[in-house]
Amino acid sequence: MDSLALYQFSTSPFCAKVRKILDFKGVEYRVVEVDYLERGELLAASGQIMVPALTLATGETIVDSDRIAARLDELYPTPTIFPPEWRGIHLALARYFDTELEDALFRAAIPDEIAYYARQGRDQEAFFRLIRERKYGAGFCDDAILRHGEFMAAAHARMRPFEDALRDRAFLLGRIGYADFALYGQLNYLAIAGELKIPAEMERLRAFYGRIDRIYATLDPNA
Numbered sequence: 539m540d541s542l543a544l545y546q547f548s549t550s551p552f553c554a555k556v557r558k559i560l561d562f563k564g565v566e567y568r569v570v571e572v573d574y575l576e577r578g579e580l581l582a583a584s585g586q587i588m589v590p591a592l593t594l595a596t597g598e599t600i601v602d603s604d605r606i607a608a609r610l611d612e613l614y615p616t617p618t619i620f621p622p623e624w625r626g627i628h629l630a631l632a633r634y635f636d637t638e639l640e641d642a643l644f645r646a647a648i649p650d651e652i653a654y655y656a657r658q659g660r661d662q663e664a665f666f667r668l669i670r671e672r673k674y675g676a677g678f679c680d681d682a683i684l685r686h687g688e689f690m691a692a693a694h695a696r697m698r699p700f701e702d703a704l705r706d707r708a709f710l711l712g713r714i715g716y717a718d719f720a721l722y723g724q725l726n727y728l729a730i731a732g733e734l735k736i737p738a739e740m741e742r743l744r745a746f747y748g749r750i751d752r753i754y755a756t757l758d759p760n761a
């Protein structure tokens with residue numbers, strides 16, 4: 539049986555979420571890092587150009603992190619990411635992270651994401667800017683660089699309730715589940731530069747991020 543293949547951009551919060559769910563379930567997979575400019579293999583596998591896309595052992599490829607997560611939980615039910623009775627709450631919280639929190643963190647991370655793509659090449663950076671500016675308007679990226687402090691403060695305000703909620707628990711709803719993986723994925727925006735930029739005073743969120751980040755290490759015999 540072929541191992542699974544995860545098509546990803548390593549900076550993508552939705553891909554980080556799926557990676558950690560696979561790690562949590564102990565499922566073997568290979569990562570296909572998709573070049574921002576050259577998406578032919580992704581297109582051939584999935585019929586579209588967005589990540590994450592996951593090719594299953596059957597050869598079927600699914601897209602969209604919510605759909606991938608639901609399918610993985612059916613195929614590999616233990617350990618579950620949807621604790622009994624809590625599925626709806628996990629999905630609702632994850633929806634908040636993947637929309638409202640994503641919007642704030644994505645803006646705050648623009649300088650780091652541009653620097654990341656600039657390291658891949660000038661064409662990659664230019665294409666990244668083009669895609670963003672087509673969606674958000676001309677000058678969006680340079681404006682986000684200028685307003686970085688303001689955007690970071692707005693992101694911190696959206697993170698604060700979750701820092702508070704982790705006061706006496708390791709995971710958001712007690713037992714680990716889908717919402718935790720979604721929050722981890724979005725916090726990944728603050729790790730694009732290679733250092734963790736969750737502010738030092740949000741020590742519970744920093745510990746939470748590390749707790750989920752290390753799931754891989756505990757499963758990898760070579761780690």
Ligand SMILES: N[C@@H](CCC(=O)N[C@@H](CS)C(=O)NCC(=O)O)C(=O)O
Pocket residue numbers: 547549550551552587588589590601602603604636669
């Ligand atoms: N709702 C989708 C969102 C996926 C998404 O927005 N993917 C982004 C990367 S984070 C993408 O592929 N964007 C295409 C591009 O930047 O050209 C999911 O949950 O998987």
